[in-house]
Amino acid sequence: MVARDLTARFRGRASHTRATAGRGRSFAAASAAFVAVGALTLAPTVSAAPAPAPAAAQAGALAQLAPGTLLSSPVEIDPSAAGGALWIPGAARAWKLEYRTSTSGDGPAASTGTVYVPEGQAPEGGWPVVSWAHGTTGLGDSCAPSDTGWSQRDLDYLAHWMGQGYAVVATDYAGLGTPGGMPYLDGKVEAHNVVDMVKAGRNVAGADLSREWVVIGQSQGGGAAITTARYADEYGGPDLDYRGAVGTGVPAYIENIVAIAGPGMPPIALPKGMTAYGLYILAGLDTAHPELGIPSVLTEQGRALLGQAKVQCLGDFEETAVGTVLGSLFTAPLSSLPDFHRVLFDYMKMPEDGFGQPFFIGQGLKDTDIIMPSTLIYAETLRRNGQPLTFRTYPTDHSGTMAASLPDSTPFVRALFDGNPPAPSFGSAE
Secondary structure, eight states: OOOOOOOOGGGGGOOOGGGGGGHSSOOOHHHHHSTTEEEEEEOOOOSSOOOOOOHHHHHHHTTSSTTTTSSSOEEETTTTTGGGGGGGGGGEEEEEEEEEEOOGGHHHHEEEEEEEEEEEEEOOOOOOEEEEOOOBBBBBBGGGGHHHHOHHHHHHHHHHHHHTTTTEEEEOOOTTTSSSSSTTHHHHHHHHHHHHHHHHHHHHHTTTTEEEEEEEETHHHHHHHHHHHHHHHHHHHHEEEEEEEESSSOOOSSSHHHOBBTTSSSSSSSEEEEEEHHHHHHHHHHHHHHGGGGGGBOOOHHHHHHHHTTTTTTHHHHHHHTTGGGGGGGOOOGGGGGTHHHHHHHHOOOSSOOSSSSSSEEETTTTTTTTTHHHHHHHHHHHHHTTTEEEEEEEEETHHHHHHHHHHHHHHHHHHHHOOOOOOOEEEEE
8 A cells, every 4th residue: 555644845856857757756755745644546646845854754754664665656567668678578557656664774764676567467466576685886866777677688698588478577685776875885774675675566456466576686686585584484474475485696705805995905906897896895895884984094085986976877887987996995994993803794785594495596507797705715615505496507697597507497497386385405407
């Protein structure tokens, strides 16, 4: 359902236009409309508005709402939106929406996302759901996929799952296109966003989504998917029926690299993608934990790049940071910051046990975007801990793993929905 009982004091954030409808019906604009008792739709407005309410007041209003509550009326997507990049082939209908979820420290937050349903008649009980966790797009509000659309790689991949008869719901993640920054690679926050997106999708009239769902993700989203796999039942509660997960290009144990960063470490320029990811991690950590004082151990150039990391999307930021030696951006080790290691590992560490349902990890042996040996060690740790993991490797790179893994992940997911969970296995694709 759509929240109706918030006050008009949030009206001041209504500054977006129809052209940015993916995130444009901001939380504040939505809240202003909810004072009309019984109103189930949100009309765009460009009228004058009072000053924005303090962030604390907004958080207080959000805290009164259940996770997954819609904050505005969903907007149906036109197939030509964003040059067609928002439309998954095989979709019959699609919506953009904004919903209540959680951010760092379990604080209430807003997130945006999209819902797609396949062509044809929904099965009894509704369409089984794939909750998609996307890879890195950037940290700035303009980087939200519900605005920019999907890459061709992602469109092809999501079209495959839709062709299997599944609805797709896709969070942007809290802070990406909504108030507050995005705590990049905070797996627990991403897990809340992924789970609450399923709840929000089920509140969309006409979507007809089932309680049964799985999470699938790549890269940043691969880590989000596997962390979600650990917490899905806890975060979802009795209203949802979580079945399992698929993650490809999973970024495991990256915190071990971040923990030793400082002057001269790393001492050389890394590939531009890894340089951008490293700065995004620092920016996300600074957003989530400003008390650490990360800028205090950065050079002037480091502080400038940290600021740019918070607003630039991946392609642009890779070019901004290309050739940068990360070790040259520090005046002191990150480990010199009080309580840094505890905060870092709580923020980034992937879960190693406690998984209740089967999950699948696919890893490309030629992956240079993710520290591939770390993912292999992570998979072995999960196996030794007796977790319900199916693990496969493929002779391909980071992006190629998505398509290469489909012959294995497709029957895996089908078995999850059919109620025949696969037994754990560990090995390479034939």
